[in-house]
Amino acid sequence: MHSDDKPSDGGQQPERFCSPEDRDLREFYDVNECAARYAVSPSTWRRLSDTGKAPQPREFGRLRRWRISELDAWDAAGNKPPGLKMRRRS
Numbered sequence: 001m002h003s004d005d006k007p008s009d010g011g012q013q014p015e016r017f018c019s020p021e022d023r024d025l026r027e028f029y030d031v032n033e034c035a036a037r038y039a040v041s042p043s044t045w046r047r048l049s050d051t052g053k054a055p056q057p058r059e060f061g062r063l064r065r066w067r068i069s070e071l072d073a074w075d076a077a078g079n080k081p082p083g084l085k086m087r088r089r090s
Contacts, residue, residue: 028058028065037071038081048081 029037034054035045048054049066055074057064 027069028067029071030063030065034066034071040081044081053082 031042031045035042055066055070057066
């Protein structure tokens with residue numbers, strides 16, 4: 001961990017890092033799966049997430065993954081990437 005990565009709250013990991021209950025990667029999408037789900041490019045999906053316009057990923061080392069249940073909740077709340085028409089999931 002770099003000095004600027006140290007948690008400032010007395011040792012707790014920041015929310016973006018995975019916790020023990022996040023270990024099952026089958027519950028997560030990678031950037032390509034998220035991009036396909038929302039019909040955007042992977043770079044667009046990363047940008048949307050980085051700017052807070054899409055759900056935030058969890059980090060597993062250098063891997064970034066988005067929890068499927070959080071994407072489902074984001075969809076259910078009527079959210080979508082800006083300027084996109086959502087496709088119906090069957």
